[in-house]
Amino acid sequence: VRELQTRLQSVQATGPSSPGRLTSTNRPVNPSTGELSTSSSSNDIPIAKVAERVKLSKTRSESSSSDRPVLGSEISSIGVSSSVAEHLAHSLQDCSNIQEIFQTLYSHGSAISESKIREFEVETERLNSRIEHLKSQNDLLTITLEECKSNAERMSMLVGKYESNATALRLALQYSEQCIEAYELLLALADSEQSLILGQFRAAGVGSSPGDQSGDENVTQMLKQAHDCRKMAENAAKALLMKLDGSCGGAFAVAGCSVQPWESLSSNSHTSTTSSTASSCDTEFTKEDEQRLKDYIQQLKNDRAAVKLTMLELESIHIDPLSYDVKPRGDSQRLDLENAVLMQELMAMKEEMAELKAQLYLLEKEKKALELKLSTREAQEQAYLVHIEHLKSEVEEQKEQRVRSLSSTSSSSRDKPGKECADAASPALSLAELRTTCNDSELAVEFANAVRREKKLKIKVQELVSALERLTKSSEIRHQQSAEFVNDLKRANSNLVAAYEKAKKKHQNKLKKLESQMMAMVERHETQVRMLKQRIALLEEENSRPHTNETSL
Incomplete structure (x- = not known):
């Protein structure tokens, strides 16, 4: 534009x-x-x-x-x-x-009624309480998931500790088996040496009668067995030394070959050790080899002790929070979990209260509708009573009119013939009689009609009375039902109040329990701090105190 x-x-x-x-x-x-x-x-x-x-x-x-x-x-x-x-x-x-x-x-536009607005408010409150309940459940599940995650991490760490301890125990068992094997060989060497010495003493004639031929044969056989046992023990000891040289290679100087610590795992050191032990297998088992075997035993003992030092202290799978000094983070997590549980219960109660409010609103609405129906029934009852009274009055009036008409007709029928005879004797007498007969027939017809109308009115009155009785019975039943609804609602409200008070007491008890636990933890922490301070003071006094073999300047 x-x-x-x-x-x-x-x-x-x-x-x-x-x-x-x-x-x-x-x-x-x-x-x-x-x-x-x-x-x-x-x-x-x-x-x-x-x-x-x-x-x-x-x-x-x-x-x-x-x-x-x-x-x-x-x-x-x-x-x-x-x-x-x-x-x-x-x-x-x-x-x-x-x-x-x-x-x-x-x-x-059509304006929204207040009842609709009230319904929307109640529904909105119920939905909000439902949302809060779901949020509290979500928080509870989140905290539970975090706790499960921390438990899983703790279990994985515990499994790692168990694995490391199992490995250490397996190594210690291996070292112990090797020590036992070495001790068995040393024992076999000692037994064979003892049997050799005993055979030599027997051969020298110590402890035996001279000139005994069977004794000499037994001595030679004993010496032969002792030499065989010694040879077998020496061979087993040499094999064990070769095995130990291969497994512990290079830790000690073997047969004049000094090996450095950084060469213990190299191929050269293994080769030199193997060659030296192979050359020593051809020679006899000397005291040096026995000493080397004893050194290996001591080394295995030291290794086993070192492995034992690496073992970790294992805690139980199921930890009692009160039996351990729990960290503040664990306390906060436990408190968060309990608070989340309490919040979840509180939100559930709020949701139930919102639903009960919605039911209360619906019951109040139904009660108002029943009260309106009851008031309309009462108005109808009054109208029906007035109508019945009116019909009764009409019936009474018709009865009175009928009686009056009958009395008037009878009196007129009596008076007319006398008057006509007194006035004149004429054929009008027959006409008067004819008129009276006609009037009597008409009256009979009217009377029959009136009786029929009365019967109809009585039937209508009975129908109205029965309908009124039915309406009163139905109104009483509905009023009784509404009273029962109200009583049920009151009972539900009282139960809800009792449940709320119970939950409130439970929450207060939990808070008191948490406070007592917190006070106990604080006291335990204070005692630990006090003990640590005392220990520090004692250590400082020991450090500041001069030793007995020292002379003060």
């Missing part, structure tokens, strides 16, 4: 004026509507304004009071095509239609 206004101003300033349309360059253009401002001159040209569909809005000229649409030649003279004008008109019309729709919806 602004572009059209600017182009219109440029056309008005530069374009020639036609005979039928005069251009006024001195008139300002309204920037909001695109119209020229009105002046006192009588020559005003029509200016385009956006309107419905293809047509543009009409302009009013002061010279002529009639309105006319903008022509296509005028649009083309401005320099705007009809498609552009139609597009602008469509867009403005759509905007106006949308605004009208929104205004209509705003002005005629």
Whole structure:
């Protein structure tokens, strides 16, 4: 629209004026509507304004009071095509239609009732309590997961400790077996040496009678067995030495070969050790070999002691938190877990309270509906009673009218024949009798009709009474049901209050227990700190005290 206004101003300033349309360059253009401002001159040209569909809005000229649409030649003279004008008109019309729709919806929209708003509030509260309950459950599960994760890490560390201890025990067992084997060989060597010495003493004649031929044969056989046992023990000892040289290679100097510690695992050291032991296998088992075997035994003992030192202290799988000095982090985690459990229980109670509030609102709504129905039934009962009284009064009036009519007809039938006979003796007597007979038949018909109407009215009254009784019974039943609902709701509310008080007491007991545990931990920590301070003071006194073999300057 602004572009059209600017182009219109440029056309008005530069374009020639036609005979039928005069251009006024001195008139300002309204920037909001695109119209020229009105002046006192009588020559005003029509200016385009956006309107419905293809047509543009009409302009009013002061010279002529009639309105006319903008022509296509005028649009083309401005320099705007009809498609552009139609597009602008469509867009403005759509905007106006949308605004009208929104205004209509705003002005005629149905207001939400207070009961609906109350229902929405109750439902929102219930959903919020449900969300809080789920959040507390999520927090509890998160803390439980963290605790399980820490337990899993602790178990993995414990498994690693068990594995390392098992490895250390296996090494210690291996060293012990090697020590036992070496001790057995030393014992066999000692036994064989003892048997050799005993055989030599027997051969020298110590402890035997001279000239005993069988004794000499036994001595030679004993010496032979002792030599064989010695040889077997020496061979076993040499084999064990070779094995120990291969396994513990290079820890000691073997057969005059000194091996450095950094060469203990090299191939050269193994080769030299193996060659030296192989050369020693050809020789006899000397005291040096026996001493070397004893040194290996001592080395195995030292290795076993070193392995025992590497064993870790293992704690139990199931840890009692009160039997150990738990770290503050563990205390905080346990407190967080208990708080999460309490929060989860509290959120569950809040959710139950919200649901009970929703049920209470529904029951109150139903109670109000029942009260309204009961009031309408009472009003109907009063109306029915009034109607019954009215019908009874109508029946009484009809009975009275019937009795009056019967009495009047009987009196008239008695008086008319006497009067007619006293006045004149004429054939009118027969007419009077005829009239009385006719009146009696009509009265009988009316009486029968009245009896039928009375029966119908009695039937209607009985129906109304039975309907009223049914309504009263149903209203009493509904009133009793509503009273039972209210009593159930009161019982549920009392149970909820009792549960809340119980949970509150439980929470207070837990808090007291946690406080007592915290105080016990604080006291235990203080005692440990005090003991450590005393120990530090004792150590400082021992360090500051001079030794007995030292002389003070």
